[in-house]
Amino acid sequence: MRKIEHIGIAVKDLEVSNLIFEKLFGAPSYKSEEVTSEGVKTSFFQNGPNKIELLEATNPESPIAKFIEKKGEGIHHIAFDVEDIEAEIRRLQSEGFIVLNEIPKKGADNKLVAFLHPKSTNGVLIELCQEIK
Numbered sequence: 001m002r003k004i005e006h007i008g009i010a011v012k013d014l015e016v017s018n019l020i021f022e023k024l025f026g027a028p029s030y031k032s033e034e035v036t037s038e039g040v041k042t043s044f045f046q047n048g049p050n051k052i053e054l055l056e057a058t059n060p061e062s063p064i065a066k067f068i069e070k071k072g073e074g075i076h077h078i079a080f081d082v083e084d085i086e087a088e089i090r091r092l093q094s095e096g097f098i099v100l101n102e103i104p105k106k107g108a109d110n111k112l113v114a115f116l117h118p119k120s121t122n123g124v125l126i127e128l129c130q131e132i133k
Helices: 014-025 063-071 085-094
Strands: 003-011 031-035 040-047 050-057 074-081 111-116 126-131
Touching: 003 014, 003 063, 003 126, 014 040, 014 050, 050 063, 063 074, 085 111, 085 126
Parallel strands: 003 050, 074 126
Antiparallel strands: 003 074, 031 040, 040 050, 111 126
16 A cells, blocks of 8 residues: 545535535535446545545445445545555455455546455455556
């Protein structure tokens, strides 16, 4: 893992949250997109070298909807940039981590992604991200 790629925050209303984060950072979101396979709409904010991803559920069965129902709005995951996501998945499995999706899938912001189960990471959902070339 080379660096924190972004912090994901689950929100109920992306429009309202976008306004809050625009005021917070003094700049608008640089990218918004929908990831249909995950049932989310996202907005990305840049603050120096740091990125924040806001996630709003697009259907009641999405992981974000279930997260908000259970825990409310707030930090959903921490994402780490990796050079080779498949090698990193194998390494982490060999170390005993529970990988939620052994085959990386297309995520937001032109990334391949995979997640580690919070049960194996002290309650924190970890996302691995590799730039799609």
